[in-house]
Amino acid sequence: MAPSVHPSSSPLFTSKADEKYANVKWDELGFALVPTDYMYVAKCKQGERFSKGEIVPYGDISISPCAGILNYGQGLFEGLKAYRTEDGRITLFRPDQNAIRMQTGADRLCMTPPSPELFVEAVKQTVLANNKWVMVSLIPSRFLPFWFYVPPPGKGALYIRPLLIGTGAVLGIASAPEYTFLIYTSPVGNYHKASSGLNLKVDHNHRRAHFGGTGGVKSCTNYSPVVKSLIEAKSSGFSDVLFLDAATGKNIEEVSTCNIFILKGNIVSTPPTSGTILPGITRKSISELARDIGYQVQERDVSVDELLEAEEVFCTGTAMVVKAVETVTFHDKKIKYKTGEKALSTKLHLILTNIQMGVVEDKKGWIVEIDHFIGTDSFPDEIEGKSI
């Protein structure tokens, strides 16, 4: 399995105190934490509202042993990426959607969320503060504006991880009296090593979520419970696990960290977001793009039987964008699907990444550019000095 953190002596990147920019080998990086320089932290008491947080050096946080997140799993996370377009701009993909999803999750877990404006602003500040964590340009750095140093197109991205966690101390089951909104970043390469397509295993022992639970929000509580399935599947050579619905065990739901689509004829189908699967932002975007190019998209229950008879199957998520599924294993059956150049998943991947990387014009209003002046007035002096 991939390491969870690249040791600071990793040959995949170098970061020395006297270097202005870290040197990252994007092609080999994978999806493990490379600690970057700064993080964003804001706190809010129960019943109050979040106000602007601070950019502080990346590092351990101090937390009560009695905190809601440590005892009762009161936490949400988000995941999005910062891209560099070919003409050197830094962009985010639909960060407002992550902000809104965090709001929905906070309502479910009874926490106070940051406002969507504060969320997006905080994400931008965090990306700007970590400009060192990008591949060094060939042009001497002092001649370039600092925002030039996010990863080059197609070679990984700066992954952004916002957290909203109950950090106040709470002994009886209740919402914590204080919440922390924190954002850290890490340069990442590919989530899955598989280059051709994913090999999924249908899990018959574990279910991911039930109606009336938290499957529809990005709650931390949905993730540790799937680790066992993942380890079992990976130890048998599978890339990931496909979960069935908890109520009937007859319909497909999603994969551990991505949504799933099947293609048959001209119809693209994907399970509905009725509370047990995560409403993926990539899922929503891909549905729209598939419609744009003439496919019919149905959000509805998708049975295992249909899955087994599909022509193509693919997954969507921030980490992998769109990824073809090469095989699905259901009990003793192993079904092979179309992948490669001619697959719809390849086409959709290209259309979406072209928008994300700024290769084609964004007619959807999905791309949010990080203006390097935005928010910098609120940076501590020493960070402003370092960045520009």
Added chain:
Amino acid sequence: MAPSVHPSSSPLFTSKADEKYANVKWDELGFALVPTDYMYVAKCKQGERFSKGEIVPYGDISISPCAGILNYGQGLFEGLKAYRTEDGRITLFRPDQNAIRMQTGADRLCMTPPSPELFVEAVKQTVLANNKWVMVSLIPSRFLPFWFYVPPPGKGALYIRPLLIGTGAVLGIASAPEYTFLIYTSPVGNYHKASSGLNLKVDHNHRRAHFGGTGGVKSCTNYSPVVKSLIEAKSSGFSDVLFLDAATGKNIEEVSTCNIFILKGNIVSTPPTSGTILPGITRKSISELARDIGYQVQERDVSVDELLEAEEVFCTGTAMVVKAVETVTFHDKKIKYKTGEKALSTKLHLILTNIQMGVVEDKKGWIVEIDHFIGTDSFPDEIEGKSI
């Protein structure tokens, strides 16, 4: 709702630096954190084994923002109590059962657990280190051995909270590379304010757990999802929430932090521990005690219909021991049950607390005495000096 932490200026206890023992008003305390003096901390890397930890001053811990517990909810907790018997001994109730339950949970969440021996030893050390956090005896303290200062019988207890959390940094979904086993304590009074009996509301919107999930282990992931139900119920004047099974919504499962029993004739029934409810240690003990006094105990699916027709309903858990249910509200129906002096729940509560407090002889081997010499050789010098 009860406060989550008593402020250090709370009139419910005093703890000044120049006092040797804190003065706690047990009758008024409720179930909120009163920070005590020391906690236990041990760490273990993935693939290794826990070795003896340390008693350190109680306080915030330092943790990576990328820790498994903060991002993916990789955490378990336990809850048990230290009692003082009438003859001055300090006892624990079946701590080996908590140790074993943590092992089962660790297996489910793919963490390394402490061995049961290490668990029990660590709990003992933590209780001994916090002897200040008990009511001051009338006898001048210097004439008494330090272990005399746990709460007097019947007046609250020292609640012990062991945690096993993924503290190593992990970005892709996986088990954290490092785990922390931590124990803190807090003097507590009654969990529920209601003196006569609980007023439960059956929740029709939320479910607690599903087959193939984590309902059967004490995972932090089972708790933040029920906070919304609890807040809704409490705001309508209910004491707590009763959850139905996720598969059919026809059977009762358990209450947010306790198991449930119904009585009809000579038969005591309680839902089975088949993966969706927590196998409570009080539940197991009460089942045995009820059999001892001539009741038939059935562990089986209990339908809502049966609940509505029961003569008595009661809950069990470490926090409340045995607590009568006075009413259950199901849609518009409010059913009243037998409580008070003559109720079976009152009888069982007395039998169990008599064993726990050492009023009657423990013929079951449930009581583990804390020998005040055990483990003290591993205390840091300054703690030994303070305690004795």
